[in-house]
Amino acid sequence: MAPPLDLQGRHIVLGLSGGIACYKAADLARELVKAGATVQVVMSDAAAQFITPLTMQALTNRPVFASQWDARPANAMAHIELSREADAILVAPASADFIAQLAQGRAGELLPLLCLARPIERCPLLVAPAMNREMWAHPATQRNVAQIAADGAVVLGPGSGEQACGETGDGRMLEPEQLRDALIAFFQPKWLAGSSVLITAGPTFEAIDPVRGITNLSSGKMGFAIARAAAEAGAEVTLVAGPVHLPTPQGVRRIDVTSAQQMFDAVLPAARRHRVFVATAAVADWRPAQFNGQKIKKDGKKVAPSFELTENPDILAAVAQLPAAERPWCVGFAAESHELARHAREKLQRKGVPLVVGNLGPATFGRDDNQLLLVDAAGERELPAADKLTLARALVREIAQRMNP
Numbered sequence: 465m466a467p468p469l470d471l472q473g474r475h476i477v478l479g480l481s482g483g484i485a486c487y488k489a490a491d492l493a494r495e496l497v498k499a500g501a502t503v504q505v506v507m508s509d510a511a512a513q514f515i516t517p518l519t520m521q522a523l524t525n526r527p528v529f530a531s532q533w534d535a536r537p538a539n540a541m542a543h544i545e546l547s548r549e550a551d552a553i554l555v556a557p558a559s560a561d562f563i564a565q566l567a568q569g570r571a572g573e574l575l576p577l578l579c580l581a582r583p584i585e586r587c588p589l590l591v592a593p594a595m596n597r598e599m600w601a602h603p604a605t606q607r608n609v610a611q612i613a614a615d616g617a618v619v620l621g622p623g624s625g626e627q628a629c630g631e632t633g634d635g636r637m638l639e640p641e642q643l644r645d646a647l648i649a650f651f652q653p654k655w656l657a658g659s660s661v662l663i664t665a666g667p668t669f670e671a672i673d674p675v676r677g678i679t680n681l682s683s684g685k686m687g688f689a690i691a692r693a694a695a696e697a698g699a700e701v702t703l704v705a706g707p708v709h710l711p712t713p714q715g716v717r718r719i720d721v722t723s724a725q726q727m728f729d730a731v732l733p734a735a736r737r738h739r740v741f742v743a744t745a746a747v748a749d750w751r752p753a754q755f756n757g758q759k760i761k762k763d764g765k766k767v768a769p770s771f772e773l774t775e776n777p778d779i780l781a782a783v784a785q786l787p788a789a790e791r792p793w794c795v796g797f798a799a800e801s802h803e804l805a806r807h808a809r810e811k812l813q814r815k816g817v818p819l820v821v822g823n824l825g826p827a828t829f830g831r832d833d834n835q836l837l838l839v840d841a842a843g844e845r846e847l848p849a850a851d852k853l854t855l856a857r858a859l860v861r862e863i864a865q866r867m868n869p
């Protein structure tokens with residue numbers, strides 16, 4: 465199932481001010497178009513020194529605007545027309561000079577003029593700073609950034625790392641995919657604003673010896689999608705992840721663990737500080753009772769080694785048994801192969817949680833889509849087959865509604 469076109473129907477004005485990061489704006493324009501947006505590029509004179517309007521026109525399929533004297537709009541007022549159509553203005557890269565112009569309400573060029581003339585309550589402004597680290601750290605820039613944020617602009621980044629000038633530090637423009645995802649997140653409803661969510665995801669790995677262990681086929685994709693959806697919905701998110709190869713969703717704090725015991729040790733103290741706990745991890749129920757410090761060798765033996773297993777702590781049940789004042793609102797997952805509703809309801813009672821989300825394990829492990837059955841005291845509700853991010857967003861909404869009916 466194809467991932468959602470998250471910017472379908474959105475019209476974005478993409479502003480470029482002068483900076484070497486303009487080379488990344490071409491990729492950004494493409495990412496926005498691929499996500500379904502229509503993109504109108506507006507460039508400052510300085511930006512045109514770094515990348516040609518022709519490149520941006522070809523990528524967005526629309527002529528670029530660069531001058532406030534452009535006579536193309538019927539009323540010859542590009543600065544008014546462009547922002548009236550836009551669902552958002554995203555300026556990437558935003559140079560130190562552009563941010564200073566914004567902070568002062570200057571209007572000497574089309575791009576700052578357009579931002580000044582936008583209907584502030586209807587057309588949000590997002591800016592992605594990009595500059596040398598000394599310029600970023602300068603008190604004048606910091607003052608200007610604080611001012612534009614106070615005036616309602618959303619400041620995205622900057623990132624940190626190697627810079628085009630050869631120095632290393634804060635001031636890099638966020639990567640095109642990060643900016644795309646930040647814009648997508650910006651448009652999501654804020655169901656969990658002011659809340660905090662703790663999530664477990666992925667498998668655990670229970671070591672037998674230094675090279676072997678017991679694990680399972682969980683990919684972690686559902687838990688990572690829920691982490692992203694919760695962050696998009698305005699929550700502060702902590703993700704405790706077993707061994708998986710997935711990128712951390714933006715704005716999410718990640719704690720990597722390997723075994724069930726490590727996951728337990730990371731989750732229990734954190735649970736008290738979170739409003740919601742979502743246990744999607746496929747935690748190994750058992751671990752080898754003894755860890756062999758050295759690799760178990762075959763050494764010509766004909767008899768296979770046998771292991772004693774011991775039970776792992778149940779993380780979800782332990783969180784659900786915290787005293788009421790410290791206990792987050794708990795959501796369990798049930799991965800079943802059959803009789804989903806019955807098993808999910810049993811789990812709801814056994815673990816003492818207000819919501820269990822059932823899915824068919826073998827049908828979903830490692831895949832990009834899924835189908836969920838929500839089981840709680842009131843009954844059952846199906847979230848029909850969709851990609852995991854779409855389901856995660858729907859689940860986040862269901863959780864928010866149950867917590868604050």
Ligand code: CTP
Nearest residue numbers: 743744745746747776777778779780796797799
């Ligand atoms: N869980 C947990 N810690 C464990 C085991 C499970 O936090 N040690 C959580 C999972 O993250 C999931 C739910 O509990 O939210 C699954 O319950 P569980 O009892 O593990 O289900 P199964 O192992 O599938 O139970 P059964 O084997 O009886 O089907």
